[in-house]
Amino acid sequence: MESFDVIVCGSGPAGLAASLAAASHGASTLVLEQDSMIGRKLCATGNGRCNFSNTVHPLKFMAEFGRNGRFMVDALRAAPREFFLDLLLQEGIRPKVEDEIHYFPMNGRASDVRDAFLRAARRAGAETRPSVSVRRVLMENGSAAGVETVGGEILHAPHVILACGGTAAPALGGSASGLELAKKLGHSIREPVAALAPVHVDDPWFSGLAGVTVPDAELGVAVGTRHVFMRGSLLFTHTGFSGPAALNLSGTVNRVLSGGEPAHIFLRVVPDKKEQDLFAYLVDEREKVPDHLLKNSLARIMPRSLASLVCERLFGEDFHSKRLTNAGAHELAHLLDRMPFTVSAQASMDEAMAMDGGVLLKEVDPRTMESRLAKGVHFAGEILDLTGPTGGFNIQFALSSGRLAGLAASGAL
Numbered sequence: 047m048e049s050f051d052v053i054v055c056g057s058g059p060a061g062l063a064a065s066l067a068a069a070s071h072g073a074s075t076l077v078l079e080q081d082s083m084i085g086r087k088l089c090a091t092g093n094g095r096c097n098f099s100n101t102v103h104p105l106k107f108m109a110e111f112g113r114n115g116r117f118m119v120d121a122l123r124a125a126p127r128e129f130f131l132d133l134l135l136q137e138g139i140r141p142k143v144e145d146e147i148h149y150f151p152m153n154g155r156a157s158d159v160r161d162a163f164l165r166a167a168r169r170a171g172a173e174t175r176p177s178v179s180v181r182r183v184l185m186e187n188g189s190a191a192g193v194e195t196v197g198g199e200i201l202h203a204p205h206v207i208l209a210c211g212g213t214a215a216p217a218l219g220g221s222a223s224g225l226e227l228a229k230k231l232g233h234s235i236r237e238p239v240a241a242l243a244p245v246h247v248d249d250p251w252f253s254g255l256a257g258v259t260v261p262d263a264e265l266g267v268a269v270g271t272r273h274v275f276m277r278g279s280l281l282f283t284h285t286g287f288s289g290p291a292a293l294n295l296s297g298t299v300n301r302v303l304s305g306g307e308p309a310h311i312f313l314r315v316v317p318d319k320k321e322q323d324l325f326a327y328l329v330d331e332r333e334k335v336p337d338h339l340l341k342n343s344l345a346r347i348m349p350r351s352l353a354s355l356v357c358e359r360l361f362g363e364d365f366h367s368k369r370l371t372n373a374g375a376h377e378l379a380h381l382l383d384r385m386p387f388t389v390s391a392q393a394s395m396d397e398a399m400a401m402d403g404g405v406l407l408k409e410v411d412p413r414t415m416e417s418r419l420a421k422g423v424h425f426a427g428e429i430l431d432l433t434g435p436t437g438g439f440n441i442q443f444a445l446s447s448g449r450l451a452g453l454a455a456s457g458a459l
């Protein structure tokens with residue numbers, strides 16, 4: 047019978063960071079990965095370039111995960127981004143910052159980030175076994191005792207870290223396997239829905255705009271009596287929307303749909319201008335340049351192709367500003383402030399970059415990432431019910447929570 051101090055299930059960023067932390071603190075550490083490839087999803091992140099962190103201040107970083115974001119305060123303290131930046135540098139990976147926010151490896155190769163963590167973990171003494179799937183966490187007298195693999199092998203360890211990720215992107219290894227392991231231990235799961243996915247709408251009259259980007263837009267969805275908005279760049283697609291504003295709203299949209307409710311979303315094309323500002327702008331243009339085409343006035347505040355399409359839909363082709371009545375200006379301003387759409391269907395997990403949902407946070411101690419229900423079992427990364435927006439948030443959280451779990455499991459805290 048093989049015995050270890052710590053068994054880590056999963057070799058994504060959470061599992062790699064956990065195994066490195068545990069092994070560096072003297073724990074005999076084994077990583078089990080059901081896939082034939084270590085860190086397969088990590089290697090595909092950021093379009094193969096891996097946006098592994100960002101420059102966002104920790105308070106804002108946590109806030110971006112929603113009202114439960116403070117769950118990670120200890121993880122970010124134990125393992126801030128600087129820790130991982132140093133580690134990558136030591137492994138010969140120079141980070142670079144894009145848009146003053148997003149960290150990527152300088153050479154643009156996500157697989158190098160995976161290799162750096164894997165190398166460091168192995169050098170510290172961690173063993174990795176690909177193509178081994180964990181079927182069950184073994185418990186003895188209320189404490190973790192090891193795992194049973196799908197092949198029936200029993201491996202002993204008093205600490206088991208579940209860093210199994212979520213259900214998003216099954217082609218890259220996403221599965222419910224970790225959630226099933228947690229359920230068997232008595233944990234409750236917030237049902238997963240696709241997050242960081244495109245938003246598909248009914249009757250996309252703008253399908254001719256597929257490929258057009260609005261650099262700064264706001265997309266909102268009604269959730270009961272409140273509205274949730276996401277702001278950022280927005281991409282028109284043949285079936286709806288993509289780009290950060292849509293991707294970051296999709297978890298909320300899919301959650302509404304999963305509750306059996308229709309999801310009504312609305313688009314603000316010029317989020318810096320409120321409806322009355324837009325009205326004032328249109329009236330001003332009518333007075334200043336009455337003989338200009340209205341679409342040209344609109345093209346000064348939004349992409350030209352969208353401006354043309356909106357004008358055409360409301361007023362027909364080649365509509366001059368002088369023909370715009372006050373009622374017409376009100377109608378147009380209202381539309382630009384709140385263009386309504388109905389979402390046609392939930393996005394699938396195949397399209398998603400993350401899962402919204404997972405192991406309930408109240409059942410996990412944020413100081414150690416240890417289960418409150420099963421002693422010696424720890425959680426890290428996306429398996430937890432905490433999802434951030436695009437832009438390096440999710441990998442950084444996986445790394446930080448993984449390291450904290452590894453430190454706690456090895457007794458280093």
Ligand SMILES: Cc1cc2nc3c(=O)[nH]c(=O)nc-3n(C[C@H](O)[C@H](O)[C@H](O)COP(=O)(O)OP(=O)(O)OC[C@H]3O[C@@H](n4cnc5c(N)ncnc54)[C@H](O)[C@@H]3O)c2cc1C
Nearest residue numbers: 056058059060080091092097180210211427428438440441
């Ligand atoms: C296409 C794509 C691009 C992305 N780009 C970015 C980006 O640029 N920046 C960013 O921050 N986030 C990005 N993400 C999200 C990010 O990849 C995840 O949030 C992150 O990988 C989660 O890390 P994790 O270690 O928790 O889980 P994962 O990386 O999913 O790793 C979990 C591992 O556990 C294994 N596993 C599961 N169950 C078992 C079991 N029973 N036994 C053994 N092994 C098991 C899985 O095979 C998997 O390898 C992207 C996601 C996708 C799909």
